Every structure is written in C-alpha cells, then in structure tokens.
Amino acid sequence: MLFWVIAAILTLGASLAVLLPLAGSSKGTLSSGDHDLEVYRDQLSELDRDAARGLIQPAEAAEARAEIARRILRLHDVDTAGKTSARQGSVIARMVATAAVLAVPLVSWGLYSQIGSPDLPSLPLSERLAKNPADSSVDELVARAEAHLTANPSDGRGWDVLAPVYLRMQRFSDAVAAYRNAIRLGGDSAVRRAGLGEAIAGAAGGIVSADAQDAFEAALKLDPANAKASFYLAMALAQEGRNKEAAKAWRAMLGTLPPDSPWRGAVDQALAKSGNPEIASGAAAKGPDAVDVDAASSMSPQDREAMINTMVASLDQKLRQNPRDPEGWMRLVRSYVVLGKADQAREALNRAIAVFGAGSDEAKKFTAFAASLGLMATE
C-alpha cells in the first residue's frame, strides 16, 4: 500500500515538472544575438586586461580589437535577418503539450505494470534474520548463525553447533572451516575431529583422503570408542582395496558398538558391500550412506527405529534369497537382539543353522555367537 502512495506522489511530481512550465507565463527572452554580443563584450574587456598586464603587444591588441568589432558588426546582419514570427504552430504546440503531460503517467504506469513486482517487499538480510526463529527456514537460521559468528568469530560453541548443520546440508567446505574453528576455539575433542574428517571426506566426494585420515586418527586417540572415526578409517582401507582388513575392522566395531548405536546399520551395510561383493552387487537394497547415518542421529527416536527396522528387514530379505552368508546371518541375529526382538532373533538363528546343517562348523559358530549375545537356539 505504502508503495502505491509513493508511486503516486512520484508520478504527480514528475507530471508537475512538465505541467508547471507549460502553464507558466511566456516571458519574452533575449534573442541569441544578444547572447553573442555579451560574449564579444567580454572578449573585449579581457583583451583590455591582457594588454594592461603586458601579455600582448599594443599592436596585436588593436588588431584583435578590430577583429572582435568585425564579428559584432556581422552579428547585427544576422540578427535583423533572423526574426521570425512566434505565433505559428500554436495548435501543434498545444497538442505536443497535452501529449507530454499525459505521457508521463501513462508510460510509467503502463510499463511498470508489465515489468515491476509491486507485491514483493524489500528483503534486507538483517531484517530477515531478525524475525521470529519459528518463522524462519533452515537456510535463514543458518544465515542467522553465520551472521552471529561473523560478528563474534571467537564463539567456539557457535561453530560447534553450526558445523554438523553444514555437514548435513552438504556444505562440506564450510563444515571443514567450522570444525577447524570449533577445534581452535573450543579445544580438541573426538567428536570435532571425527566431524572434521567427515567434512574433509565429504568435500572430496566421499573419498577418505590423507587429511581426513589424520583427523579420524586424532579422534581415535582422544576417544578410542568413537564410532564415526573407526567407521571411516575402515572405509579408507576399503577404498584402498584392502577389503579384508576393512571388513575385519568393521566386524571389530560391531563387537564394541553399544547396542543402540546408529552406526550398527551403517557398518552392516558397509560389510555387505565390501565383504561380499556378490551379495552387494546382487542385492537391490541400498545401505545408508554417511549422510543418512548422520541424519539418523538427529532423528526422533521413532523415526530412527523405523529406519533401522527397514534396514534389518532388507537384510532379512537378502538372506532369504542368498542364504549361504554366515556373516550376514550373524548380523541379522545381532540386529534382532539389539532391537529387543528376541523371538525373531531366535528364529533367524534357527534358519541359519538349518541352512548350513546342524552339525556344520558354521552352525557351531552361530550357536556360540548367539550364546555370547545371551541367546539360545530353539528351546
């Protein structure tokens, strides 16, 4: 609304600039000859000054004076010849005047209605960031945090909060910088180091580079139980083609991870991919990548459980089609135990033993494994 008022005022002002001179009195002005005469007079007086100051010789001054006088004389000839009648064409003049007065509002409003966006308010960044956080989009919240950190670059906690958000938004290079700042200001911690490593890897398109590896190793030094660091270090091995070692590392992780760790699913998937290429290639199911896992850690408990359930179900399905996979069976059994579904765990164990035969080495291994989880075969 305010915009239209301003636009109307501007249009009025512009129209007045056209209208007022047209309505004004037509005062008689000097002919151009009068203007020329003044210039020549001025030239004469200048000549006098120069002569008085000795800048030109008297003879030259006299000659120049004569020349200016000749110009003045010539001026009079032109002037008497050039008088014209001003009365002509007053009809045309009136038409031009009317058209001009009308043109201003018509052209401006007509054109603006075609190309303008009158409904869009101005959106200065500071204003967008100052509004109620509840109304803001994630982007705006991030921008607000960035603005805060620009003003207070030494706020380590701020960087700590922002870094994982960047990671989730896949703004990896920003995440790298944020984690570095968090470490510099808030001190070293395994979580920050591991996050830094993940960001570096993300920036490299998922490749765990030497830099990322250093970060993960530093994280493990600070906290040997850091799942993210262990996971990615194993991933680094897998990326180098050392699949066996990678699988071993992942399996070791499974032994130490707490039962509710979101990393279990990721490790299972990674093992499925690396350890058993035939299964990985044959199966359509796709494991969660690092970002999914990270997303899982920030999900609500219900969502997270649903995600894990889906993952376990897909593993179960895979084993029905490809039963001769001892590792897979053990993972499935453990998954059900972790989820607190003892019945299904037991059922899976029985199916596994059935596949390999009750007396086989695998069956013994399965039984021992289940026992370690506190689970007995068919009662």
Next chain:
Amino acid sequence: MVETGHFALVLAFALSLVQTIVPLFGARLNNQRLMAVGGPVAITGFALTALSFAALASAYANSDFSVASVWENSHSLQPLIYKITGTWGNHEGSMLLWVLILTFFGALVAAFGSNLPATLRANVLAVQGVIGAAFFLFILATSNPFVRLNPAPIEGRDLNPILQDLGLAIHPPLLYLGYVGFSICFSFSVAALIEGRIDASWARWVRPWTLVAWMFLTGGIAMGSYWAYYELGWGGFWFWDPVENASFMPWLAGTALLHSAIVMEKRSALKIWTLLLAILTFSLSLLGTFLVRSGVLTSVHAFATDPTRGVFILCILTLFIGGSLALFALRASRLTAGGLFHPISREGALVLNNLFLTTATATVLVGTLYPLALEALTGGKISVGAPFFDLTFGPLMLPLLVLVPFGPLLAWKRGDVFAASQRLMAAFASALAAMLVTGLFIDGASVFAALGIGLAVWLVAGALTDLAVKSGAGSVAPAVMFRRFAGLPRSVFGTALAHFGLGLTLLGIVATLSFGTEKILTMRAGETVELSGHTLRFVGLYPAQGPNYSEDRGRFELIGVSGSPVGEISSAKRFYPVRQTTTTESGIKTLGLSQLYVSLGDEGKDGSVVVRLWWKPLVTLIWGGGLVMMAGAAMSLMDRRLRVGTPSRRRKQASVVTPAGLP
C-alpha cells in the same frame, strides 16, 4: 524501497521521452513554454534516477537477495564498502550509474544554462533527452537491475574477487564522468547542427564541458591503470588491451577537442572541425561502452555476455553515430567558417596538435577493431598488442611531444618560431643535460632511455618556461614579475600544469621501462634476495582468514644498510570459496617516487614459494603526472573567462571592469 527505485527508473524513462520531444518542438516552433519544459524535466529526471540508484545501492548495502543482481554479485560477508561499490561492479548496476551521470550532467545544463540562448538550450536538452531515453530503454529491456527473485535466496554468489578492491569505488565513476561528460559536447554540437548556426556562446560552453569530461577521464584512466598494476600482479601499468584502448580513444580525441575548442573560442576559427571532433569524441565513448558491455571482448570488464545486449547497444551506436554524422553532412555547409591565420601561429600549432592526436586515435582504433573485423570476415584470430602500438602510436606521439612546449609560446594569428626557440633555450639545455647525464652516467642506459628522459625533461622545463616567459622573466624587475605571475589567467596555469603533468608521466614511463629490474626465483623462509640495491628477506608464509576469503600471506622484510629490517612488504594468495577463485594480492613498498613490487606465485612441495620481484624506479610519476594533468584542467576551469554570466548581469559588470581590475 526496491520497487520504489524500479518505479522511479521507469518514471525517469518517461520523463526522458518528454525531454526529447517537447523542447525540440518548442525550439522548432519558437514556443517559449514548450522550450521551458526541458529544464524542470531534466532536473526531475535526474532526481528520479538518483532515487533509483540509491534504492539499488541500499539493496546492495543491506544484502537484499530478493534482487537478482544483488544475489549474483554480492555476499553477506563482504565488507560494507565492497557491498556498496558492488552496486556498479556488474553490468546492470554500471549501466544505471552511466545514466545517473548522464542525467546529472543534463540537470547541470538545465540549472546553469539560463544564460544560453533559449533555442540552443532547448535543443541541447532534447539531445541529452534522447541519449537518456535510449539508455533507459536499454536498461529496462535488457539489463534491468531490479529483476526480483521469489523466493529470495539466503546467500549471494559474491562479487568477482578481482573487483573487491577500493579501485572499484574510484575507477568506474571517474571513467563514466569522463565518458558521459563528452555527451554534453555532443549535445551542443548536434544542437548547433539542428539550429544551423554556431553562437559565440557555443564555444564558451563546450570548452568547460570538455575540460570537465577530460579531467575525469584522465583520472579514470590513470586510476584504472594503477588498479590493474597492483591488482593483476603482473607489474604492468598499460597492456594495450582493447578495453583500455576503448577508454584511451575518447581521451585522445577529447584532448584534441580541448585544444581545438581554444582556437574556436579565441579566434572563432576551426568551428566546423571542433563540432565534428565533439561528435567523434562522444561516438568513441559510445564505442567504448559498446566494446566493453557487449561481450565482444572477453576481459574482467565483460561481466556477462548476452547477445541481445550487444545488438541493442550496436543499434544505439549506429543511431547516434550515424545520425549525428548524417546531420553533420547535411548541415555543416550552412555553418560559417571562421577567422584566418598563418600556419606558424598558436592556431597553427593547435591544428598540428589535432592532426597528430586524431591520427593517433585512428591508429588505436584500427589496432582495436582490426582483430574484431578480421575475425568477423575471415574467422582468423590475431591479437594486436604492444608491438603494434609501439610501432604506430609511438612515432606519432614523439614529434607531438617535441612540439608541445612551442605551442603556448607562439602568438595568435602570426607567430615567430625563432623567438619561441630562443625563449626555450634554457629548457632545451636542461633536456640535453638530462640526456647526457642519463646516457653517460647510468649503467645500462639505452639510447631510447636517454632520449626519453631528455624528452620528458624538455616537456617539464618547457611548461615552466611558458610560465616564466608570461610573467616577463628576464625583461622586468623581480617584483613586477611576481605581480604578473600572480595575475596570470588561471587558464595559463592550467595549460602549464597539464603539460608539466604530461612530462612527469613520460618520465615515469621511460624510467620504469628502461631502468626497472625484475627477478623470478623460488624462496624459502629466511632466505634473502637482492634487487637493484634493495635486500629483501622472506620471513615466511602465514595463513590468515578474511571476512569472505582465506589467504596465505607471504611476509618479506626490507633490510636496511645496517642489516636490520626497515620495512615490511607482504603479498598474498587469496582464495574466495564462494566463487572458487584464487587471486594474488601484490605487495608494494613505495620508496620515494619508486616502488618495490612483490608478487607471490605457486607454493612448492618443499615449502618454497615462487616469488616475482620488480624494482620500478619513478613508477608513481606515471599516475602522479595524471593527477597533475587533472589539476591543470581544474585550474583552467576556475578561469574567470569560463564563468559566463547572463546578459543582464554582465552588462552591469562590464561598466565596472577597469583595465586594472584583477580577478
């Protein structure tokens, strides 16, 4: 606020149409009322354009990413100064700045032109109006800076890092003030052609406008040259790049115009030529705008390439250049030719100046357009660079520079070369001495260096001689001489200063090209290097974080004679993550009039860094001379002669003026 700016821009376009048509009819019908419309409309149009520009600048300053051009060329983390200068650091905004200056000059004519004959004033405003209308239409149709984005992005894509520099605050506005200033001379010329007569007040108006435009263009080019020198990290100050030539051509033509306008004002001679030159100068300004803005050339100046823009500007170019030259062909014969003069006279010298300058302009024009024409016709790609211009532009400038000191010492109508030569003996002697000293006592001085230094001293001493002679040195008592010196017209000082500045610039160029030294080497922290008697120690590379970039700053210490550090230089490699661009920040230490220039190259695996060092003797004079030239123009502008009064007021004054009356 943003939409208010957009609306104001549209309204300004509507007013420019009125400004074109109504005064033109008024002048044709000799209708006072219609003619009177031009003034208020021009002033209102400027106010609206200024409002529009302010709205855009405020959108930039406040990071309003709902404006497309802000989103494309700004970032919230940029320092405020670069947010604001970013307003014209892109195609759309720079065109808005262009019309802002155009309407500003139009408003000046409207505000201070009451002493002009009414029809001349009306026609001038009409021509200004039509230029404005064409460019407003261009902006609204192809380059609208107020295009909005909905929903608005939360972060912008950053300004080109090369432009994130103070140079952007100074160079384009100065350059545009120069380019567009010549539009007034153009409008006066076309108005004179429409009327079919040249008033005596015509020259009085065109000369100060030429001075203003020339002054700003000089500053703009000098600033652009210095900016390229320190920002691009190559240590060069002029590259004969087509974009540079685009600004240099109007400067050369404008310099010619400046000189021919003097003849026209003083002697009423060279009228038709001056008029043509005014048209050509602005045409070259338009050509420069076309070359830079159409994307025909690739350079830092080509912000975006959009073929419709190129075609549009080409149409504007054809309309104005073709139209004005056609009008000239039709009407020039009706204009009366002016006074006669002897070939050897002040007029003759100025004609010679014009001959050299316009020919030089033509060679630059050929060198700039020939590759474009060749590519369009045959598809062959060539580049015309420094070697071409050294061979063509150089030989043309040389005799002109030799002749410069003679001009102001020759009398009007009929001069005496012999007398002028006698007066210049002292200047000649000092030039010769400088040449001998350079040639004999400086190691490695070439013949070119000796001649160049001699020529520069000749210009400087010639300018001083001019002042001395006009004060009556040697023929009158010192007290009289001092009084005369103080009483000299400002324009005499202006001429002397401008020629003096030209000499300084030449001195800087010759000294830098002949005696500059250069070293490229790899350095490790702690190592020292010597260059032309200066010892630099590489302290090391230090990472640092800027507001929107990260950098590796290489620090160097300048070691004094005693072995202790006397100064520090640092050069940096900056990385701007948003645009994924690396830039080099050169390190410059000014020692007297000379500079030590350090530029950082790639980092080796073993921690060593490629370093490029230059010693540039007297290099600051190149741009310092430009500043002196600007001061000369400013001095000339203050001359009382150029303050043309209205007839009524003048009549009273004329009776007061006595021969002894000093300004």
Next chain:
Amino acid sequence: MTRKQKRLSVIAGGLAFLGAATGLTFYALGQKASYFYMPADLTTTSVQPGQRIRLGGLVEKGTIQRGQGATVAFSVTDTHKSVKVTYTGILPDLFREQQGVITEGTFGPDGVFVADSVLAKHDERYMPKEVADGLKAKGVWQESKSE
C-alpha cells in the same frame, strides 16, 4: 609563394603525413600482429622459429613439470595434437590441468614453444574465448558438456 601555393603546400603536407601514418599502420599490422593457433593448426601452417604467435589450448593432464627455479614445462593440447611449452615466471591463478590457456611467444629451434606470457583469462567456464571457439570448431567441446 602566393597564398594559393601556400595553402596547397599545407594541404599536401597534411596528406603526406596521413599517407605515412596509414602506411605505417598497415605495415605494423602485417608485422606485429600475432596470430592465434591451436596445436593442430600447426601441422597445416608453417610457423618460423622466432615468429611471434599465440598458442591456445588445454593444459594436458599430467604434463606440468616444475624445473629449476620458476621455469615450468607443460603441454598444450587440442586433443588432436599437443605442443610442448616452457615458461619462466609466475603462472596465473587460474592455471590448472585440463583448462584453457593462451600462451604467447615463439618456437625455439628445437620445436619447443617458449612462452613469455601465459594467460588463463576465463569466462564462467574457465575457457578463453579463442580456445573455446577453436575447440568447438574441432568438434572436441560442446556447450552442453559443461554444466
């Protein structure tokens, strides 16, 4: 001399001056303009050692070798042919493998191109206009290939 003769001599002098300037300009264009070539063009046109040209193309992958001090050797290719280039100095910030460059200099007697300037000016796609046009003409590079 009569007045007419004087005027004629002034006009003749002016014309002679303009003629000389025009001649000089065209001579300079023939001598001093440097032509732009891509590596494959060099098989069809003969370029004398010492003749100044501009050579454009892509920096071939894996050919950048840093030698003594600030000397760098690399190959410029248009994917059909490649040419060895040496350059002493600081490479532009945008100089990278597989990206467009324009080098200016002369061929040495050994067939190695000795560049005295290396440009990596670019538009949005990191490609000098000449190189992009040249590659397009050879069918190596399409607009759509880049994002």
